[in-house]
Amino acid sequence: IQMTQSPSSLSASVGDRVTISCRASQSINNYLNWYQHKPGKAPNLLIYGASALESGVPSGFSGSGFGTNFTLTISSLQPDDFATYYCQQSYSTPFAFGQGTRLEIK
Amino acid sequence: EVRLLESGGGLVQPGGSLRLSCAASGFTFSNYAMTWVRQAPGKGLEWVSSVDGGSGGTIYYADSVKGRFTITRDNSKNTLWLQMNSLRAEDTAIYYCAKLKQWLVTPGTYGMDVWGQGTTVTVSS
Numbered sequence: 001i002q003m004t005q006s007p008s009s010l011s012a013s014v015g016d017r018v019t020i021s022c023r024a025s026q027s028i029n030n031y032l033n034w035y036q037h038k039p040g041k042a043p044n045l046l047i048y049g050a051s052a053l054e055s056g057v058p059s060g061f062s063g064s065g066f067g068t069n070f071t072l073t074i075s076s077l078q079p080d081d082f083a084t085y086y087c088q089q090s091y092s093t094p095f096a097f098g099q100g101t102r103l104e105i106k
Numbered sequence: 107e108v109r110l111l112e113s114g115g116g117l118v119q120p121g122g123s124l125r126l127s128c129a130a131s132g133f134t135f136s137n138y139a140m141t142w143v144r145q146a147p148g149k150g151l152e153w154v155s156s157v158d159g160g161s162g163g164t165i166y167y168a169d170s171v172k173g174r175f176t177i178t179r180d181n182s183k184n185t186l187w188l189q190m191n192s193l194r195a196e197d198t199a200i201y202y203c204a205k206l207k208q209w210l211v212t213p214g215t216y217g218m219d220v221w222g223q224g225t226t227v228t229v230s231s
Binding site: 091092 | 141143150151152153156166168169202204207211212213214215216217218219221222223224
């Protein structure tokens with residue numbers, strides 16, 4: 001199963017609403033997870049099961065989708081949100097990640 | 107506090123071996139499947155290997171490491187290992203261990219909710 005994210009990079013301002021897309025090459029039901037990764041730090045699970053918010057993650061993050069098309073939305077960008085975001089399918093091994101979306105400050 | 111701590115990385119020549127360790131604390135290690143994920147310099151995240159919880163009944167590998175890497179776990183020591191043999195330059199990466207949210211790797215899982223800080227492996231002559 002191949003995972004394709006778009007865009008690969010994105011410039012936005014604090015307070016903006018941002019959407020990142022992820023497409024699977026075949027249906028993965030809702031076995032889609034989103035991670036935030038900052039340089040030198042461990043990746044952080046944001047969303048699992050396509051739309052469930054991981055404990056401790058701010059409510060400004062949300063996920064949607066089923067089957068092959070998924071979306072991560074950040075409702076109002078905060079300074080701490082500038083990072084790289086990855087989708088990952090956990091329907092079957094190999095557990096492919098998307099290529100990442102680098103979110104930069106405009 | 108739930109924590110994973112990797113160790114064992116370093117510089118190794120092509121064809122050499124390394125054994126990475128991941129020490130778990132703050133949760134019942136045996137109850138969860140575990141995974142290794144890596145990130146090569148300038149690249150994205152790549153899934154490497156996963157093992158079921160319990161006695162580690164089923165093991166899974168990426169094609170890129172199959173036959174060269176071996177994942178094992180010792181629940182009495184709360185430790186996960188990755189034995190890496192026949193290392194290649196393309197294995198150079200930061201290696202992270204991560205806990206899955208459930209016992210079994212398949213069918214279907216709901217993400218990796220605890221990650222270590224990573225250990226760096228460099229394969230170079």
